[in-house]
Amino acid sequence: MDTGRAGREAVQAGQSTAESVKESRVYRIAVKVGLVAYGIVHLLIGWLAIRLALGESGADASNSGALRELAKNPGGVVLLWIIGIGLLTLVLWQLVAIFVGYREFKPAKRNRKRASAALRAVLFGYLGVAAIRTALGPDQGDGEDAQESLSATLMSVPAGRILVGLIGL
Structure with a gap:
């Protein structure tokens, strides 16, 4: 068997598996949970961001700040696990x-859409792993305290509170 034929067969097998996953009821429910999780993070x-715009200091209007804020609340760790798993299903x-x-x-448009899907997969993967890492507890090696957050940077510029508030809205 030549490698070209073997490659085509492997692609067809992958497509067949993807089609069967796509038709699964569990898959459709998991995607819905993932989309809700993505919405919760935002x-x-x-x-x-609104709290920052209103003058509250210490809030971090970023993905990691939102996840850390959630972890502080009762049941937050459980919700972080659900969010993390939901995002990984995305x-x-x-x-x-x-x-x-x-x-x-x-073909040209299909390839652009598939490239866009690949970028979304990376984004969802990053957020999902971040949620699970936050649920596992603080990582002493993060060094996030040493870094200035985007929201803090925005607050330091003229009209920063307005800008952060608009982003929040």
């Missing part, structure tokens, strides 16, 4: 889209 960021969602999605488009 609502928390907006809420923290990685699977995007991988399925890469393998079997966008067939209705012409």
